[in-house]
Amino acid sequence: MMQQEYDVVVIGAGFGGPVAAKKCADAGLKTLMLERSENPGEKVISGLTIPVYGFLFGPSFIRDGNPPIERPVDGIRNYVIYNIKAEDIEIVEMRIPRPLSPIFAFGYNAYCKPFCTWEAEQAVKAGAELRTCTTAIDVIREDGCIKGIVTDRGEQIRSKIVINCEGSQGMLAVKAGIRGKYPPQAISLADTYDYECPKEVIDRVFGHTLRFCWGFDELKIAPPLGHGNGLMAWPYRNSIHWMQDQCLAMDDGQVPNLRRLFDEYHENITTQLPWWRDEIAPSVKLRARMWEGFGIYVGLDDKLRNMPNFTDGMILAGDVAGLESTGLCDGVPTAWFSADIAADVAIEAIKASDSSAKFLERYNRRIKAHSITQWAITNRGRWNLRKAQESHDRKELRARINYQFGPGILTHAGTPLVKSMLREIRKDPLVMRKWARMFLRYYYNWEHDCSSQNKLPGRHKKKGSIGIGLAILDSLVIVFSPINWAIACLLEPLAGAVNLLIIAFRPVVELGLRAGIKMEPLFDPFCRWMIDSVKQADPSIFVSGSSGRFRGQPHKARVFPS
Amino acid sequence: MVRTSERFPGVEWVGDTGVFIKIDEKRCTGCGNCIKVCLGCCFEIEKKLARIKSLDECMECASCWYVCGEGAIDFAWPPGGTGYRSDWG
Numbered sequence: 001m002m003q004q005e006y007d008v009v010v011i012g013a014g015f016g017g018p019v020a021a022k023k024c025a026d027a028g029l030k031t032l033m034l035e036r037s038e039n040p041g042e043k044v045i046s047g048l049t050i051p052v053y054g055f056l057f058g059p060s061f062i063r064d065g066n067p068p069i070e071r072p073v074d075g076i077r078n079y080v081i082y083n084i085k086a087e088d089i090e091i092v093e094m095r096i097p098r099p100l101s102p103i104f105a106f107g108y109n110a111y112c113k114p115f116c117t118w119e120a121e122q123a124v125k126a127g128a129e130l131r132t133c134t135t136a137i138d139v140i141r142e143d144g145c146i147k148g149i150v151t152d153r154g155e156q157i158r159s160k161i162v163i164n165c166e167g168s169q170g171m172l173a174v175k176a177g178i179r180g181k182y183p184p185q186a187i188s189l190a191d192t193y194d195y196e197c198p199k200e201v202i203d204r205v206f207g208h209t210l211r212f213c214w215g216f217d218e219l220k221i222a223p224p225l226g227h228g229n230g231l232m233a234w235p236y237r238n239s240i241h242w243m244q245d246q247c248l249a250m251d252d253g254q255v256p257n258l259r260r261l262f263d264e265y266h267e268n269i270t271t272q273l274p275w276w277r278d279e280i281a282p283s284v285k286l287r288a289r290m291w292e293g294f295g296i297y298v299g300l301d302d303k304l305r306n307m308p309n310f311t312d313g314m315i316l317a318g319d320v321a322g323l324e325s326t327g328l329c330d331g332v333p334t335a336w337f338s339a340d341i342a343a344d345v346a347i348e349a350i351k352a353s354d355s356s357a358k359f360l361e362r363y364n365r366r367i368k369a370h371s372i373t374q375w376a377i378t379n380r381g382r383w384n385l386r387k388a389q390e391s392h393d394r395k396e397l398r399a400r401i402n403y404q405f406g407p408g409i410l411t412h413a414g415t416p417l418v419k420s421m422l423r424e425i426r427k428d429p430l431v432m433r434k435w436a437r438m439f440l441r442y443y444y445n446w447e448h449d450c451s452s453q454n455k456l457p458g459r460h461k462k463k464g465s466i467g468i469g470l471a472i473l474d475s476l477v478i479v480f481s482p483i484n485w486a487i488a489c490l491l492e493p494l495a496g497a498v499n500l501l502i503i504a505f506r507p508v509v510e511l512g513l514r515a516g517i518k519m520e521p522l523f524d525p526f527c528r529w530m531i532d533s534v535k536q537a538d539p540s541i542f543v544s545g546s547s548g549r550f551r552g553q554p555h556k557a558r559v560f561p562s
Numbered sequence: 563m564v565r566t567s568e569r570f571p572g573v574e575w576v577g578d579t580g581v582f583i584k585i586d587e588k589r590c591t592g593c594g595n596c597i598k599v600c601l602g603c604c605f606e607i608e609k610k611l612a613r614i615k616s617l618d619e620c621m622e623c624a625s626c627w628y629v630c631g632e633g634a635i636d637f638a639w640p641p642g643g644t645g646y647r648s649d650w651g
Contacts, residue, residue: 036642038576043622045651112651133643152641169624171639184628189599194572194650239650248599248629255595255629262601288572288650291601293623 006032008346009149009159010128011136011172013040014112016318016335017165018119018128019059023343024163025127029350032157033120033128034149036135041116044167045192045292046331047234047243048115049073049107049210053372054333055442056435057420059340061122063438064543066445068114070236074101074208076405080398081215081222084272090398092406095209097516099527102208103443103534109234109241136166139176139314145355146176146313161313161346161355165339168295168319168331178316179307184248184255186304188228188296188329191262193242195284205279206235213273214401216389221269223261226250227386228296229329231269233276237449240284244269247296296329298322299377309367310360317342321367327379327404327412334373341366371495375416381409407510414502419495425488429481433474440466440534441542447535466533467541567619570602575618577644582637583626585612589634596626596635621646 010021013035021033037043055063075095082088096106124130140148140156148158149172166172168187173179213222213231222231223246234241244265249255270276298304299322309321317323318335325334345363349355367373381404388400402408424431444450477484502509520527565575583604592610602619605612605626612634622645627637639645 036639037645037647038643039647042647042649042651043645045621045648111649113649135639135642137638152639169627169637171624171637182628184625187625187628189601189623189625191601192651248625253631255598257598259598259601259603286571288648289570290573290646290648290651291621291623292651293625293628 004032004155004157006030006148006157006159007350008032008161008163009034009136009157010163010165011149012036012165012167012318013120013123013130013132014044014116014165014167014318014335015119015332016339017163018116018123019062019336019339020163020165020317020343020346021128021130022061022119022123022126023059023340024346025123027343027347029347031123031128032159033123033130034134034136034151034157035120035130035132038133039113039117040120040130040132041113044112044116045190045290046112046294047190047192047232047241048112048332049109049234049330050332051107051328051330052105053417053420054336055108055438057372057424058333058336060434062119062336064434065118065122066441066450067110067118069108069110069442069446070239071109071202072102072105072208072443072446073107073109073210073235075106076210076212078401078405079211079213079273079275080394080401081213081219081273082394084215084219084221084268087274089274092398092401093209093517094406094409094513095517097513097523098520099523099530103530104439105208105442108442109236111236136172137175139172141176144312146311160350161315163339163342163346164314164316164320165318165335166320168293168324170316170320173316173320176311176314178311178314179320179322182295182298182304185227185251185253186295186297186301187248187293188245189248189258189291189293190229190243190245191258191266191291192289193266193286194288194290195240195242195280196238196287197240197280197284199238201280201283202235202238202240205275206233206240208235210234211275212405213269214385214389214397216392219268220261220264221272223265224386224389226256227383229382231265237446239287240280245294245296248293294329294331295319295322295324297326297383298324299326300380300383305377308364310357310363312357312360313355315342315345315360315363323367323373323377325376325379326383327376327381329382330376334376337370337373338367341370371416371419375413379404379412381412407513408506410502410509411499411506414498415495418498419492422488422492422495425484426492429485429488430477432477432484433470436470436473437542440470440537441539443531443534444537444539444542447531464533464537466537470541565618570619570621572650573621573646573648575646577641579617579620579640579644581614581617582640582645583614583617583620584636585614586634586636587611589632591632591634593631595629595631599625599629
């Protein structure tokens with residue numbers, strides 16, 4: 001059988017794989033990315049809000065690019081359902097108030113296929129080769145070291161390093177003996193629906209806020225019966241993504257009849273939940289139903305968390321390395337961070353002509369030193385929420401939801417976020433200009449549907465007030481960059497105290513958030529002016545850095561080599 | 563060859579996947595866990611043992627593999643370019 005040689009083989013063109021492939025290709029390495037589906041992302045199923053920290057602190061080509069997004073998100077509205085028939089429902093909300101929202105977003109909703117395709121296109125443009133319809137089924141091992149992979153067509157593809165981004169099941173990593181099969185208690189099955197819905201209905205009912213629902217078991221209106229999530233509804237542009245997910249097994253190992261229960265939950269909640277029944281149901285049409293399993297609690301178990309994420313000749317990144325968030329339940333930012341680090345280590349290893357496990361161990365060290373990744377995979381907030389459900393204590397349930405999906409999240413997310421922010425400013429004091437432009441560009445993209453294949457963006461010439469504002473920001477950032485750098489260096493070691501500070505001043509912080517939301521109507525004229533200014537601005541002012549001009553080109557699927 | 567399902571709109575199944583999930587009859591205890599978690603109804607019990615009924619609506623989630631405590635289920639990805647796909651995931 002014909003043998004092929006590459007510097008790096010990346011397995012998977014989901015969210016993480018293209019990040020690793022692009023970085024390796026940018027470094028001049030001969031890089032091959034393998035994808036088992038015909039088009040990137042078409043086997044990826046998720047209810048997807050990518051938190052903003054993934055964009056701010058993740059790969060620069062995503063931050064500075066124009067990926068296809070479905071809607072900017074400003075926060076979460078939780079419905080704590082005590083008795084659905086009596087409509088005994090409490091709301092716990094955490095969101096960025098207007099006028100910051102919706103331009104300065106908490107995250108961005110996206111469909112997986114266009115987003116992964118866009119990422120893969122960037123890797124291909126950088127020089128990586130993408131081979132679709134190809135499944136990696138085994139590794140080539142020589143003297144204990146992985147030297148490449150074997151495809152389902154029997155091809156042997158040799159490489160100096162393999163970066164494995166195959167996804168949560170990790171079939172190749174298990175087969176290669178690097179990782180083991182997770183227990184069913186650590187896996188959640190996500191039953192996912194996609195509903196078409198007119199944009200004006202979504203704008204009116206959801207705005208830019210996600211809606212989560214939580215209830216006690218006996219109501220049978222939202223999982224979990226064991227651990228897992230409740231009902232989550234994501235507003236997209238012209239559709240609502242809707243997911244209920246539940247762990248495959250209870251604490252005692254019992255496997256619930258999910259086939260029956262999911263149908264029951266779905267029927268109950270769509271007919272009884274007041275806002276869905278009255279405001280959404282009359283306007284929606286089911287477009288798709290699908291499901292996927294994901295490693296929801298891998299990071300909470302010492303044994304699972306400490307499974308190897310590298311071996312001689314191979315590095316694992318993203319879900320296959322057990323990096324799905326146990327708190328917010330997303331895997332994209334950690335896939336981006338880890339794929340970026342994996343590429344760095346692969347480049348260093350190839351330069352040093354050393355792909356031994358001893359050399360690659362630095363990957364594990366860097367993952368463990370990554371503040372957001374470690375916070376994401378060790379957070380017990382969601383796990384503890386189940387305990388509150390079991391206790392049937394309303395106060396406890398409300399407090400747990402507040403802690404994980406309400407303002408309480410700041411008490412544990414503050415330190416990792418501030419630490420990452422200071423680290424980025426230390427590395428590049430001008431990065432704040434890129435962050436501001438990212439928010440504005442993404443919002444422009446969303447307003448004009450620049451990622452759509454059907455519409456061209458508006459052609460505007462005005463720099464307007466936003467242009468003047470950016471010019472002032474640029475001047476300030478440039479003038480103060482030495483001071484910003486010094487402050488970042490000084491404060492970074494002290495960032496560990498941020499959570500403690502937020503805890504100490506929590507009543508003030510929560511009061512501030514509530515006051516911000518209460519005062520929103522006062523700022524509405526300013527908010528509308530901001531939105532109009534961004535919509536009508538010349539999009540070239542949103543380009544980060546001096547290279548290239550943002551033309552808002554429509555997203556277009558391309559044919560990949562196969 | 564592209565197949566669709568009335569139960570699962572918005573999803574297509576492409577090409578010939580072959581039998582990519584296998585059950586070891588010697589290990590199967592007939593507990594039925596695979597049936598409980600499979601939303602695609604791929605399994606059935608026959609003579610007190612699980613067997614593959616049809617993989618036509620399998621979405622390759624591997625839940626059956628996770629819940630089989632006896633290790634009786636062998637799960638492998640179907641050949642490249644085959645199996646489910648969706649624009650709406």
